[in-house]
Each structure stands twice: as structure tokens, then as C-alpha cells.
Amino acid sequence: MFYHTLGQIPRKRHTQFEKPGGSGKLYYEQLFGTIGFDGMSSLLYHVHRPTQVKAVLDSVEAAPRVAVEKNMLARKLVGFNIGSEAQTDFLDSRTPLLFNKDLVLGVAAPQRSMNEYFYKNADADELIFVHRGTGKLRTLLGSIDFGYGDYLVIPRGMIYQFELNDGEPVRLLYVESHSPIYTPKRYRNHFGQLLEHSPFCERDIRRPQDLETHDETGEFIMKIKKQGAIHTLVYATHPFDVVGWDGYNFPYAFNIQDFEPITGRVHQPPPVHQTFQTDSFVVCSFCPRLYDYHPKAIPAPYNHSNIDSDEVIYYVDGDFMSRNDIAPGHITLHPGGIPHGPAPGAMERSIGKTGTEEYAVMVDTFRPLMLTEQAMTIDDGVYWKSWIE
Numbered sequence: 001m002f003y004h005t006l007g008q009i010p011r012k013r014h015t016q017f018e019k020p021g022g023s024g025k026l027y028y029e030q031l032f033g034t035i036g037f038d039g040m041s042s043l044l045y046h047v048h049r050p051t052q053v054k055a056v057l058d059s060v061e062a063a064p065r066v067a068v069e070k071n072m073l074a075r076k077l078v079g080f081n082i083g084s085e086a087q088t089d090f091l092d093s094r095t096p097l098l099f100n101k102d103l104v105l106g107v108a109a110p111q112r113s114m115n116e117y118f119y120k121n122a123d124a125d126e127l128i129f130v131h132r133g134t135g136k137l138r139t140l141l142g143s144i145d146f147g148y149g150d151y152l153v154i155p156r157g158m159i160y161q162f163e164l165n166d167g168e169p170v171r172l173l174y175v176e177s178h179s180p181i182y183t184p185k186r187y188r189n190h191f192g193q194l195l196e197h198s199p200f201c202e203r204d205i206r207r208p209q210d211l212e213t214h215d216e217t218g219e220f221i222m223k224i225k226k227q228g229a230i231h232t233l234v235y236a237t238h239p240f241d242v243v244g245w246d247g248y249n250f251p252y253a254f255n256i257q258d259f260e261p262i263t264g265r266v267h268q269p270p271p272v273h274q275t276f277q278t279d280s281f282v283v284c285s286f287c288p289r290l291y292d293y294h295p296k297a298i299p300a301p302y303n304h305s306n307i308d309s310d311e312v313i314y315y316v317d318g319d320f321m322s323r324n325d326i327a328p329g330h331i332t333l334h335p336g337g338i339p340h341g342p343a344p345g346a347m348e349r350s351i352g353k354t355g356t357e358e359y360a361v362m363v364d365t366f367r368p369l370m371l372t373e374q375a376m377t378i379d380d381g382v383y384w385k386s387w388i389e
Contacts, residue, residue: 001040001182001188001192001248002192002193002202002205002248003246003247003248004207004208004246004247004248004250005244005245005246005247006141006142006208006209006211006244006245006246007045007211007213007242007243007244007245008045008243008244009043009045009244009245009246010045013029013043014029017029017045019047027045027046027047027243028045028046028047028048028049028050029043029044029045029046030043030044030045030046030050031043031044032044032157032245032247032249033249034155034156034157034180034249035180039180039249040155040180040247040248040249041247041248041249042141042245042246042247042248042249042250043245043246043247044140044141044242044244044245045242045243045244045245046241046242046243047213047214047215047237047241047242047243048215048217048236048237048241049237050237050239050241052235052236052237053233053234053235053236054219054234054235054236055219055233055234056231056232056233056234057232057233057234058231058232059229059230059231059232060229060230060232061228061229062225062228062229062230063228063229064096064099064104064106064370064372065372065373066099066370066371066372066373067370067371067372067373067375067376068370068371068376069370070368070370071333071335071368071369071370071371072335072337072338073335073384074332074333074334074335074338074340074383074384074386075332075333075371075375075379075380075383075384076326076330076331076332076333076379076380076383077097077330077331077332077333077375077378077379077380078329078330078378078380079097079107079171079173079314079329079330079331079378080171080328080329081377081378082095082107082109082374082378088110088111088112089110089112089114090108090110090112090113090114090119090162091114091119091223091230093108093109093110093111094106094108094174095107095108095374096372096374096375097331097371097372097374097375097378098312098333098369098370098371098372098375099369099370099372100365100367100368100369100370101178101367102177102178102179102278102279102280102281102365102366102367103124103175103176103177103178103278103280103281103363103365104124104175104176105173105174105175105176105312105363105369106173106174106372106374107171107172107173107174107329107331108170108171108172108174109169109170109171109172110162110164110170110172111164111170112164113135113161113162113163113164114161114162114163115161115163116221117221117222117223117232118159118160118161118220118221118222118223118235118239119159119160119161119162119222119223119224119225120157120158120159120160120222120223120224120225121154121156121157121158121176121224121225122156122157122224122225122226123156123176123178123225123226123227123228124156124176124177124178124225125153125154125155125156125176125177125179125180125181125278126152126153126154126156126174126175126176126177127151127152127153127154127174127175127177127181127276127283128151128152128154128172128173128174129150129151129152129172129173129174129256129314129361130146130147130148130149130150130151130152130170130172131148131171131172131173131314131316131328131329132148132168132169132170132171133147133148133164133165133168133169133170133171133172134146134147134148134164134165134168135162135163135164135165135170136163137152137154137160137161137162137163137251137253138160138161138162138163138212138240139154139158139159139160139161139208139240139250139251140158140159140160140212140239140240140241140242141158141208141211141242141245141250141251142207142208142209142210142211142212142250143208143209143210143212144206144207144208144209144251144252144253146253149255149256149257149316149359150253150254150255150256151253151254151255151256151275151276152251152252152253153181153251153252153253153254153276154251155180155181155249155250155251156180158250158251159222159239159240160251171329173314173361175281175283175363177278177280177281178280179278179279179280180278181276181277181278182276182277182278183198183275183276183277184198184274184275184276184277184282185277187199197262199259199260199261199262199272199273199275200254200258200259200260200275204254204255204258205252205253205254206252206253206254206255207250207252208250208251208252211242211243211244211245212240213240213241213242213243214238214240214241215238215241216237216238216241217236217237217238218236218237218238219234219235219236220234220235220236220237220238220239221233221234221235222234222235222239254275256275256285256287256316256359256361257287257359259273259275259285259287261273261287261288261289261290263289263290263291263292263293264292265292265293265294265297266292266294266297267292267297267298267299267300267301267302268292270284270301270362270364271284273285273286273287273362280365280366280367281309281363281364281365281366282363282364283361283362283363284361284362284363284364285359285360285361285362286313286358286359286360286361286362287358287359288318288355288356288357288358288359289355289356290354290355291350291353291354291355291356298347298350298351299321299350299351299353299356300321300322300342300346300347300349300350301322301341301342302341303339303340303341303342304339304340304341305338305339306334306335306336306337306338306339306340307336307337308336308366309336309364309365309366310333310334310335310336310364310365310367310368310369311332311333311334311340311362311363311364312331312332312333312334312362312363312364312365312369313331313332313334313360313361313362313363314329314330314331314360314361314362314363315327315328315329315330315331315332315358315360316328316358316359316360316361317358317359318356318357318358318359318360319356319357319358320358320360321342321346321349321350321353321356321358322341322342322343322346322350323342323343323346324343324344324345324346324386325386332383333369333371335368335369336368340387341387343386343387344386344387344388344389
């Protein structure tokens, strides 16, 4: 939780904010908040009323379709196999792979910018990890340039466009969360400031800049995700008409390369890699780091029981020490209920090694995950046997 402001705002909230020129006309204030009036919020000031809808068009079902509801197999999904036949549009290219009542996790390989419409997810906060490609996240609260290794945190209800740089292949991991996405509580003091022992701090977080203010009327296509469907509406004014705003509820970026790993004399458990938390899952970042330095240390992770959570790891780049036959874009699922650990030979190979250059993103969910029909098309089918020597 941290404060940010852009553009022009009145000295006092909920007071008259007059447009220039002496006409007596006022800007339109909007509270943009979460959890009723109790969560984080920002105050926005619009050129036009943000409530003008000219037409309601079609609605398209976008909820994931379950293929395996009750899963008890470790699985490896070859993520880069999604995309060659996929849609080129940003929304259409999103391919859900794993989901439960709390979240949807998937990958996307869009090939063109979102120029024809604006998008708002009214169901969920979004966490987008940029594996390949560069571009700009344009929102009504300003823009954020993005590139390799960026996490983009987009609060629910945020109107945005995803602008891609031409000629670059794009690979994204995305998570839609039905509860707000925060930084880990144990890394914050009671004021919300990130503490000295946190693996990142506010300096590492990139906030929106370059506020766009469009004073335009016409017909602007808005796609809104609500209750698992994407509804298409026509707005009467340009959605990016904010002249100023301030508060705590806004999109931001954090790069995985700015995560400072916590190490120890013996192997540290996964919570030391935690980057984000929600009420129903956590996100961790595995980054280049020194290995454990006890003279008898085993750098490979010890076997551990997955009883309370399903573990998903998206492999980004580098040397994935604990696994065999893993490549960038692979996704492993280790379901709750059975133990898992390093692949055969990984423990022995790790002894004497001094460091790793891996990058990976882990999502641990507190409820079991179901697999979609799309996930089954990229499941290698044999990963669950990989611990047999």
C-alpha cells in the first residue's frame, strides 16, 4: 500500500473542481475503490461523466471449461505449445489452463495491440507476467512500459489497453484473482511500508506515468468481464479522460530481476521467495541466488508434502536445478495430497554447487485446481512417472 498521484486535483476531496476558462463547469469526481468503501481506493477527476453508456452489444461466455475436476497426478504442461494456432488478439489469445473458485491461471501469446477496444476485468485483479515481448500498459490512470520479467498488477475494474511493440514475439503468464493482490503482509509494518528485511521495496515498484487526458465524444468499445462472460458496451466518451487522480488503488509493475533472494546456511523453504499474496493463493519468485553455505548443505529442495495446497511452477529461464527435462515455458502442477521433491539425481548433482541462475514463478493455491480442456492438449502425460528411478 503506497500513495501516488498524477495530473491536477483539487486541494480538498469531494469539493468543486472547476474546469479552466471561467465557465463554471466542473470536473466529475469518481471514487475508484475495492471492498466497498473499506479497501484501497483512488479519487479520479474526469472531463466527462464516466457513467455514459450508449449501447449494450453482445456477451460472450469466457469461463474456463473443466476437463479434469479432481486431479491427483503431477503434470507438466508445455506452455509454448499454446499460441501457434491461437487468436492474435490480446483477449482471444488468453488460454486458461488451471482454475478454481479463487483464480484462473493461463498463458497468452498475443500478436497485435489492443487498438479497437478498451478492457476492464470486473471479476478479478490481474497479475500478468511478461516472459517475452515489450510494450506499454495504457490505463486511465497513466501508462507503464513493460518488458522481460515484469509483473503487471492490475486492480479489478481498471480500464486499460495492452500495446505491443511490433515485431517481437510475446509470451505472457496471467492470473486472474477473485481476491485482491497484495505484497506479503510479513514484509510490511503496521503502516503498510515494506520493511528492511523485505526482498524488495517501494523503490523497485514502477507506478503509472504520462497521464493521457482525452476530451473526446463518440463511440468507444468497452469489453467488460463479469461473471465469467465478456460483455461489449459502447461508451459515449473516451475512457481515458482523467485530468488527475490520487490514492492507493492503481496498477503497477515489479520486475522479477529486482527481487533480492533470501539465502541461508541450509536450504530455505519456499515462503522466502514470496512476492505477492491473496486470501486464497501466494506467488513466489525463484531468482539467481547463492546456494546454501553449510559445509554439509544439500542445495536441492528436500521432499515435502503438498497437503494444503496445489503448487504450480512456471519456468522462465536458466538452470532448473531440481528438475530434469524442463525448458522455458513449461508449467508443472504438483497437486495437494501427495509429496513431491527433486527429480532423481538432482539432489546428488546439487551438492557442491555454489549458485543457480534460474528464473521461475510459483503459484501455490489453498484450494485444489481443475484442469481445462486446453491444458490437456499440452500435458506431456508422463511427468507423474518422472520420480521412478
